[in-house]
Amino acid sequence: MSAAEIDRTLQRVAHEIVEKSGGTKHLALIGIRRRGVPLAQRIAQAMRGIDGVDVPVGILDITLYRDDLSKVAPQAVLQSSDITFGVDGMDLVLVDDVLYTGRTIRAAMNGLFDLGRPKRVSLCVLIDRGHREMPIEAQFIGRTVQTSDTEIVEVRLREIDNEERVMLVDRKE
Amino acid sequence: MTHRFRDLLALEPLSADELTFLLDQSKPFQEIQRHPLKKLATLRGKTIALAFFENSTRTRISFGTAASRLGADTMNLQAEASSLKKGETLLDTAFNLNAMKPDCFVMRHSASGAPHYVARHLDIPVVNAGDGTHEHPSQGLLDALTIRDRKGKISDLNVTILGDIQHSRVARSNIHLLGKFGCRFTLCGPSMWVPRELEKIAPGTSIRCVYRVEEALEGADVIIMLRVQTERLHEPSLSVGDYILGYQLNAERLRIAKPDAIVLHPGPMNRGIEITPDVADGPQSCVLEQVTNGVAVRMAILYLLVTGAAEDGSHPAIERPVLHNRRATDKTSQSKDS
Numbered sequence: 001m002s003a004a005e006i007d008r009t010l011q012r013v014a015h016e017i018v019e020k021s022g023g024t025k026h027l028a029l030i031g032i033r034r035r036g037v038p039l040a041q042r043i044a045q046a047m048r049g050i051d052g053v054d055v056p057v058g059i060l061d062i063t064l065y066r067d068d069l070s071k072v073a074p075q076a077v078l079q080s081s082d083i084t085f086g087v088d089g090m091d092l093v094l095v096d097d098v099l100y101t102g103r104t105i106r107a108a109m110n111g112l113f114d115l116g117r118p119k120r121v122s123l124c125v126l127i128d129r130g131h132r133e134m135p136i137e138a139q140f141i142g143r144t145v146q147t148s149d150t151e152i153v154e155v156r157l158r159e160i161d162n163e164e165r166v167m168l169v170d171r172k173e
Numbered sequence: 174m175t176h177r178f179r180d181l182l183a184l185e186p187l188s189a190d191e192l193t194f195l196l197d198q199s200k201p202f203q204e205i206q207r208h209p210l211k212k213l214a215t216l217r218g219k220t221i222a223l224a225f226f227e228n229s230t231r232t233r234i235s236f237g238t239a240a241s242r243l244g245a246d247t248m249n250l251q252a253e254a255s256s257l258k259k260g261e262t263l264l265d266t267a268f269n270l271n272a273m274k275p276d277c278f279v280m281r282h283s284a285s286g287a288p289h290y291v292a293r294h295l296d297i298p299v300v301n302a303g304d305g306t307h308e309h310p311s312q313g314l315l316d317a318l319t320i321r322d323r324k325g326k327i328s329d330l331n332v333t334i335l336g337d338i339q340h341s342r343v344a345r346s347n348i349h350l351l352g353k354f355g356c357r358f359t360l361c362g363p364s365m366w367v368p369r370e371l372e373k374i375a376p377g378t379s380i381r382c383v384y385r386v387e388e389a390l391e392g393a394d395v396i397i398m399l400r401v402q403t404e405r406l407h408e409p410s411l412s413v414g415d416y417i418l419g420y421q422l423n424a425e426r427l428r429i430a431k432p433d434a435i436v437l438h439p440g441p442m443n444r445g446i447e448i449t450p451d452v453a454d455g456p457q458s459c460v461l462e463q464v465t466n467g468v469a470v471r472m473a474i475l476y477l478l479v480t481g482a483a484e485d486g487s488h489p490a491i492e493r494p495v496l497h498n499r500r501a502t503d504k505t506s507q508s509k510d511s
Contacts, residue, residue: 069480114210
């Protein structure tokens, strides 16, 4: 995907979220560190352009909720989550760049539920690459890509990587 | 950039980068203290041994809370434990606890260096919760975190430490940590508690000993109060009354320091002795923040040590000869240790 395609996709997904939300009063986006964060911010920005709707964006760091901590080397550096609004009764949309096994989303939900009781949690991803290991699906998908186990989906975003594209890379090389 | 720690025995050998890393990694855990649900599953199924050979209430409770909030279980050994009274050696006690397979060994002991000694014999991370008059690393870290949150930085500050510095492991940990960031120290108290040799304990760090509290407080950004151990006041001719006259931090003396100076105290406070109630409870006092930050810092320490040890027990910085199946009383094998 090129930069222009990413932008168009995010615009489309922002419209879908607003459309399906049935009212944005209790809507909030939660970007999952790292790349989910700029994506969530861009979707919120797109929403402002739609109805002048101002949807809050929170940041969630899932490191403490991972299921593979002792096996990660080098050790994952913790960063803070930053969710300044209350989560009770809110309609939350988790935002991440790639949905793969679903373990990150399982961890993210654990993190969210430590903060309170959301009314609803849905998931928005830029890329769904299949190979789920958890019963988890995204409600808002940028693009679905068939991948094999040896391939990696690399997402580069200007806020983090100073470039903008999505690539399918074969690890065998 | 990440740093790996095998144990946390002292702050003195750590670099400014490593210390900053520890403080930064404590921030997410400060966050968690504000959640309605403070329990994580991060260390679920792990066990933390809390071996307090010297009495402690708050540090033990703080480490215990930190372990529980990470989802871990604890093994609690306290100083009055009958096995210690029956003459069991330190190493035997450590090996015994270790045989129950904890994942981390937190210990406090009245002998300086005891945690280093135990760490040479255990194959799990060891945390020093206070050893003799040597160091109290988690206290040093929580003090620094409190200062950083209040002052926006821990560099280049004038830090005055008031009290019995000679016997204070807290003071030493503070000096070794903050000194690496360019803080300047003024140590003040009755002369038998503030020997001039203290000026040399951290090469490269500016430390001066003064004996008049008014002089010590001038220009202070941070005032760290040490508890007066009233047991020690029988030492060379100083009564409680004299101590109060000479060294008590009251509102009038606090005004000598900078107007935005903050006051720290490791606790427990002797209200009316080293510190007056109005200062202890006033806006410049950070005492309760220290305690809250203490849980966060200890969560970070346990998290980093327990998840950081690689599966083969290796660590790039520390080559530890792991002495398995050693009997504590086996003198010939002990002499092989460096």
